[in-house]
Structures are given as C-alpha cells and as structure tokens.
Amino acid sequence: MxxxxxxxxxxxxxxxxxxxxxxxxxxxxxxxxxxxxxxxxxxxxxxxxxxxxxxxxxxxxxxxxxxxxxxxxxxxxxxxxxxxxxxxxxSAFRWSDENWRGISLSEMIIYELHVGTFTPDGTFKAIIPRLDEVRDTGINTIELMPVSQFPGERNWGYDGVYPYAVQNSYGGPQGLKHLVNECHRRGISVILDVVYNHLGPEGNYLRDFGPYFTTTYLTPWGEAINFDSAYSREVRNYFIENALHWLRHYHVDALRIDAVHAIFDMKAKHFLSELSERVEEFSQEQGRKYYLIAESDLNDSRIVMPRESGGYGIDGVWCDDFHHSLHTLLTGENRGYYLDFGKIEHMVKSMKEGFVYSGEYSEFRKRNHGNSSGDIPAQQMVVFSQNHDQTGNRMLGERLSALVSFEALKLAAGVVLLSPYVPLIFMGEEYGEDTPFLYFVSHSDPGLIEAVQRGRMREFREFKWQGGLPDPQSTETFLKSKIDWEKRREGHHKVLLNFYRQLIGLRKTIPALSHPDKKNLCAEGNENQRILFIMRRKDASQIMIALNFNGADVACVPPLSDGAWNKAIDSAESIWRGPGSVLPYELVPGSEITVRGGSIALYIRKSPLLEENGGIQQSNPENHE
Structure with missing residues (x-):
C-alpha cells in the first residue's frame, strides 16, 4: 500500500x-x-x-x-x-449517497468541465449552484478535468505531481467530496480525468524516492513512467491504487484515463489490463459498476476488447476520428491532423464504425494507422464536436462558435447528440459560449515558463495559425478562459441552449436514439451535394436524420423505408433562428425534399405502437425558461 x-x-x-x-x-x-x-x-x-x-x-x-x-x-x-x-x-465525511447506483455508460450524456474556469470563483463549491441547470438541460454526467495537485493555482490539471492529492485552490478533499455528494443527490454521475502517462515537471519529487521513471521510452513530456522495467510492480500498484482511491474515498463513478498511447508497457499483461481487472473486482465488491474510459491516439480496438479476447477490458474510448470528420466538414480546415479528413465518406464511416482510419494510410502520419472498430459496441465510444484538447490546443483557443455560423453549431449538436455513440459536451458549448479556452499555467520556475512557451510554439507550426501566442503564464490568459454562464439566458445563446435540450430530450425518449447501436444503423452520403442521411431503428422505432454540410440548399430524395414519416425537429425552423424550413411535416418514400444549407432534420416513422402512446411531439422552445 x-x-x-x-x-x-x-x-x-x-x-x-x-x-x-x-x-x-x-x-x-x-x-x-x-x-x-x-x-x-x-x-x-x-x-x-x-x-x-x-x-x-x-x-x-x-x-x-x-x-x-x-x-x-x-x-x-x-x-x-x-x-x-x-x-x-x-471516514470523517458524511456521505448521503448510499442508495446511489450510478448511470450506465450507454445512458450517459457527458458534460466536460474545468473547475477553475467553470465559475468566477473556480472552486468545487461554486459548481454546485449550477448543477440544477446542468441537469435540467438533460445532462446526467459531469466529467471533471484533472484535480490532482498541480503547481500554483492555474492549470489545466495535466501538470499534476501528486496523483492522490486534491488541488488545494479548488477546495481540497472536502470540497471534492461535497461536490460528488451533491451530484449524486441530483442524479448526476461523476467522471474524473486522471493522468497515468506522466507527471508534471514542477514539484515532481518521485525520483528522490525510487525508480518511478524509465529512460527506455520517451513521451512528449519527457521520461516515461516505469510500467515494465525493474521495480515496475510497485510503480504499477501506485497508479492502480490511485484509481481505487478515487472510486473508494471520493465515490466517483468513472475515470477517464488521459493519453493511454503514452503508457508504455511491453509486459505480457499490460498495465491497462491489470487496471481494468482490479476495477472490475472493486465493482463486484461494491455491488455496482464503475467505469474506465480511455483517451487514445492509436485507433486500437484492443483497448476496449474484453481481456479474455486479448484486449485490455477498458469500458470506453474517446473517438477523435469522429471529431476530426465533423470539424473538417464544418470548418474546411485541412492542416495538421485535419489533413486526413474533410470528406463526407469520413463522416459516413465514423457513423458506421467509429474509427475512420482502421489500417489505411494516413497522410499526416506518413504511415498506415489504426485497426477496425467495426465490432466495438457503440456504447463504448465517446464522441464530441468540442473538448478541452480540440479547443485549448488551438493557438488562440477558439471554440467552434468562433469558427462557424450559428446554423453550423446546431448541425454539430445534432451530429453528436443523435449519433449512435455516447455524447460529450464541453462546458459552455450548449449555449454557444464564445470566450476562448486557452492553455494556462502558474509555474514558479522562470526556465520552465520559457520552455512551456517554446513548446507551445513548436506545437502550432504545422497548423500555420495566424496571430500571437497568448502567454500561458499570464493571469489574463486564465481569466479570458472563464465561461460567462449568464449568456445562456438571452438571445441566440438561449435559443441554442433550448435546441440542445430538445435534442437531448429526443435522444432520451425515442428508442431508436436512446439505445447506442451501430448494427441497426445505415448511413449514406453524397460527396458532391455534401449531404448525409442516417437511418436508425430499435424494434418498432425508426428514425431518419438529414444532415446538410453544404452551405446551400440541397434537393434530394431521402432513403426512407415504407410508411409515413413525421418531422420531429428541424434546425432551419424560425423558432431555432434558422432561415425557415422548406421541409414538409410528413414524408413518404420517394418524396423529393429540399434541405436547407447547414441544417439538420429528424424524422420519425409513424408506427401503431407510437401512435397508441401519443407519438412524440416537437416541443415549443419558448417553454424552456
């Protein structure tokens, strides 16, 4: 121990x-x-x-x-x-969540947030008054970016050097426990982001104690953690015990494991396999399921394959290919890793399988990349249009709201929330927050501060972004990244928030949407028209989604099966501040329709079962206050 x-x-x-x-x-x-x-x-x-x-x-x-x-x-x-x-x-904290059983991964609507920039105070305590509004949006899970102790008071959290300690400026152990307790009281699950691939440079004294690091491998942050060399047993246990520490003492429901591609382990039993085994044992002891979700740059399905099939047994994985496919279609960006994306066929494949690169040649990497995710169940993939990495690792930290039109923001929301996967929303995305999310630190070593600035500049060269690099060390950079919660109450921000509420409500109430499933899904795209149709079904429930990535209106014939289809939502409607819909309320197979540029529309096939239950009606966004 x-x-x-x-x-x-x-x-x-x-x-x-x-x-x-x-x-x-x-x-x-x-x-x-x-x-x-x-x-x-x-x-x-x-x-x-x-x-x-x-x-x-x-x-x-x-x-x-x-x-x-x-x-x-x-x-x-x-x-x-x-x-x-x-x-x-x-043992001193008095929990009130003894009846809490958690939320299954397949039902999660995840909301990623950074404690320091989510509120003006930047503490665990300050998050609690906002939980009701988060829940009322339809979100049932929050994901906290890392809270392990890092140097200073401003940091994304990935420079942590005490994996077991809770950041003092956020409110320490009591503050985190109180937040988790209040989340569970409201029916909200909590995912905690943990970093097992490196430790930050300042305050990292592990080398004074033992061989925690190895020079056999190098990561982007320096020496790799010693997961497979001499004395690695105790190092592996240090991080496995850490995972159980958060589950046992802080009652978090799941862990998101950062950048597992930088966990180097050549042993026959990989660290991730051992970790998933121990967490599964803990779940059995507690009588409920705790989850592990990995971030990986490898496009390797082994991460989530069962251990008995040669995989690592991790419960879920972030799907960057889904984001890249969507982002390039919306923005037209084609530099850096976006070089490999930009076609409708990429979005079609990601909708059907998850990974776009499953062994094909990657121009960005100059090699073949990935393996097939076709057999990975849909509930094991987390997708998003934005997250801390894809926003904060831009030089100017621009959110999608600063890059595309309001119509495209609604389109992005529909692609993610109506997908067959587990959706993730980045804080403020739901109302179109337009403040940047920049990279910030508060180191005390001048040499380290300079090294961070140089490293950020090198990172951005291949993207050729214009403008000056905001100083990561500056307090102003941090303050600029705080979201403005009050925006959600007015103007187009309020409209977008209600659109998210409506999409989440449809996802939860329509069986064809509420069950993550790739097998009962069909996706067809037209590269010239830049339009995509998605068909999903669950028993008697069937839906059709029309996605137009073209800036102009497109006339087309959707691939409908027999029966009558009713419109459930259309982002072009004036109630969503769209240009006005030209889609009919009811569709029959073979009908030609016109889909507005940059819009998304959802149709539901009428069925006797749904009609008996009163059907699914489009709600009035004005009812959401």
Whole structure:
C-alpha cells in the first residue's frame, strides 16, 4: 500500500516506497516537530505507526538524513506542491449517497468541465449552484478535468505531481467530496480525468524516492513512467491504487484515463489490463459498476476488447476520428491532423464504425494507422464536436462558435447528440459560449515558463495559425478562459441552449436514439451535394436524420423505408433562428425534399405502437425558461 492510512483515535500508519534509500524518517511538523525513524520491509516500503496524530497534522519524509520531501502519495498539499503533506481522515465525511447506483455508460450524456474556469470563483463549491441547470438541460454526467495537485493555482490539471492529492485552490478533499455528494443527490454521475502517462515537471519529487521513471521510452513530456522495467510492480500498484482511491474515498463513478498511447508497457499483461481487472473486482465488491474510459491516439480496438479476447477490458474510448470528420466538414480546415479528413465518406464511416482510419494510410502520419472498430459496441465510444484538447490546443483557443455560423453549431449538436455513440459536451458549448479556452499555467520556475512557451510554439507550426501566442503564464490568459454562464439566458445563446435540450430530450425518449447501436444503423452520403442521411431503428422505432454540410440548399430524395414519416425537429425552423424550413411535416418514400444549407432534420416513422402512446411531439422552445 502506497498511501498513508489514518486508523482512528490519533493512530496513523505511514507508508512510503523508497527501495534504494538507507534511511527514511517521517517528520511531523505539528503541533510540535518530531522526527520518527521508519522501518524498511523486503519490498522496499518504509513504515511507521504513530499515535497522537490528528487529521490536521502536516508531515514530510526525511530521506537518507539529507532532505525533506512531501509524501509521493500525499492526499492533500494545503500549501502547494513544495509544502508539507497533510493527514486526511476519509471516514470523517458524511456521505448521503448510499442508495446511489450510478448511470450506465450507454445512458450517459457527458458534460466536460474545468473547475477553475467553470465559475468566477473556480472552486468545487461554486459548481454546485449550477448543477440544477446542468441537469435540467438533460445532462446526467459531469466529467471533471484533472484535480490532482498541480503547481500554483492555474492549470489545466495535466501538470499534476501528486496523483492522490486534491488541488488545494479548488477546495481540497472536502470540497471534492461535497461536490460528488451533491451530484449524486441530483442524479448526476461523476467522471474524473486522471493522468497515468506522466507527471508534471514542477514539484515532481518521485525520483528522490525510487525508480518511478524509465529512460527506455520517451513521451512528449519527457521520461516515461516505469510500467515494465525493474521495480515496475510497485510503480504499477501506485497508479492502480490511485484509481481505487478515487472510486473508494471520493465515490466517483468513472475515470477517464488521459493519453493511454503514452503508457508504455511491453509486459505480457499490460498495465491497462491489470487496471481494468482490479476495477472490475472493486465493482463486484461494491455491488455496482464503475467505469474506465480511455483517451487514445492509436485507433486500437484492443483497448476496449474484453481481456479474455486479448484486449485490455477498458469500458470506453474517446473517438477523435469522429471529431476530426465533423470539424473538417464544418470548418474546411485541412492542416495538421485535419489533413486526413474533410470528406463526407469520413463522416459516413465514423457513423458506421467509429474509427475512420482502421489500417489505411494516413497522410499526416506518413504511415498506415489504426485497426477496425467495426465490432466495438457503440456504447463504448465517446464522441464530441468540442473538448478541452480540440479547443485549448488551438493557438488562440477558439471554440467552434468562433469558427462557424450559428446554423453550423446546431448541425454539430445534432451530429453528436443523435449519433449512435455516447455524447460529450464541453462546458459552455450548449449555449454557444464564445470566450476562448486557452492553455494556462502558474509555474514558479522562470526556465520552465520559457520552455512551456517554446513548446507551445513548436506545437502550432504545422497548423500555420495566424496571430500571437497568448502567454500561458499570464493571469489574463486564465481569466479570458472563464465561461460567462449568464449568456445562456438571452438571445441566440438561449435559443441554442433550448435546441440542445430538445435534442437531448429526443435522444432520451425515442428508442431508436436512446439505445447506442451501430448494427441497426445505415448511413449514406453524397460527396458532391455534401449531404448525409442516417437511418436508425430499435424494434418498432425508426428514425431518419438529414444532415446538410453544404452551405446551400440541397434537393434530394431521402432513403426512407415504407410508411409515413413525421418531422420531429428541424434546425432551419424560425423558432431555432434558422432561415425557415422548406421541409414538409410528413414524408413518404420517394418524396423529393429540399434541405436547407447547414441544417439538420429528424424524422420519425409513424408506427401503431407510437401512435397508441401519443407519438412524440416537437416541443415549443419558448417553454424552456
């Protein structure tokens, strides 16, 4: 066990892994300073059980009688990454979610948010008053960008250096627990973003304790974490225990694992396989399912294949190809990794399978890329039109609202929310937030600050974006990235928000939309007309979606099956601030229609079963206040 264990009545067991050190002592700083030698076991763990310890006690580890360092498995760093660690008593928090069973991945409508920029205060506590409005939009899951302790007060979270500690400026352990508890009280699941491929540079003292890193592989952030070399067993356990730490002590429902393509492991049993196995065991112990979702640049279906079939058993994976296909059709951008996309056929394939590149040659990578995702169940793929990466990794952090028209924003919403996959919305997207989401840090090392700026410039060269790079270290860069929640209450922002509500409502109530399924889906596209038709069905429920990526109106004949079809929603309608629809309310097979430029329309096949239940009516957006 890597983390300390507060037992009760002032007793606390301190544990730290340092296999090569000759001496380790725990240095208690309060209420009075004392130094207690620790004993080493055969596996390289140093242990000491102390009395007179309260949850407010702060401590350090003294290494080889030379230097004091915070705990590598610290659960709270009240004074930041360079300060002492603090003892936490997890049993002290009073949870009220004992009847909470979570939400299945297939039913999730995910809302990704960054704690620091989601509210003016930038804390866990400040999120809570907004949860009701998030839920009322139809969202049932929030995904928090990383909250592990990072240097300073401003960071995306991917520079964390204490994987077990909750960021002090966000509200620490109590703040996170209170937020999760309030989410569950409202029927909202919580996904936490975790980083197991690297640690940030500032405040990273793991090398002083043991061989946590290896020079065998290099990542974009430097040395790789040691998942397969000598002494890797304890390193792997450090991160596996971390995953269980968030599930057990903070009651989060799922973990999103950042950039698993940078987790290098050549062992027969991959780290991800071992991690999924341990989380599955934990789920069985708790009597409910906890999920793991991976971000990967590999287009490798093995990530989500069952372990017994040679996969890693991860529950879900982000599908970047879906985003790239959609983004290029909407914006016309074709530089960097967008070079491989831009055709209707790419969107068609992603709708049908997920990965667009399943072994084909990638011009951007100058090699063949990926394998087939055709057999991956739809509920194991998360799709989006925006996220923190695709927005924040632009030089000027432009959201889609700054790049395309209002009509295209509605089209993007429909593509994602009516897709056969699990949809993800990036904070503010639902009302067309137009503030940028920039990259920001608050390091204290001048050399590191300069290195970050140089690295960002190199990253943007291939895209050839115009304009000056905002200073990541500047407080102004951070403040510019805060969303303006009040925009959602007026003008076109309010209209777009109601459009999202309507789409989510249709997704939840129409069986053909509410069941993620690629097998009962047909997608047909016309490259010249830049139009795409999607047909989906579930038992008696059938729908047809018309997507026009052309700037002009297109006359066409949709591929309808027998029967009459009624219009459920049309983004061109004036109630959605569109140019006005020319689509009929009822369609029959063989009818020629005209789809407005940049619009999306959904038709539902009439069936006796639906008619008996009163059908599905288009609601008036003016009713959403």
């Amino acid at each position: 890597h983390a300390i264990n507060y037992i009760s009545s002032g007793r606390c067991e301190f544990n730290v892994w340092a296999p090569f050190l000759s001496a380790v002592a725990v240095k208690i700083l309060s209420p009075e300073e004392r130094l207690v030698p620790m004993e080493k076991d055969m596996e390289g763990f140093w242990r000491a059980t102390l009395t007179g310890i309260t949850p407010a006690v702060r401590y350090l580890y003294r290494l080889s009688d030379e230097k004091d360092r915070p705990d590598p498995a610290s659960q709270y760093q009240p004074d930041g990454v360079h300060g002492p660690s603090q003892v936490i008593d997890h």
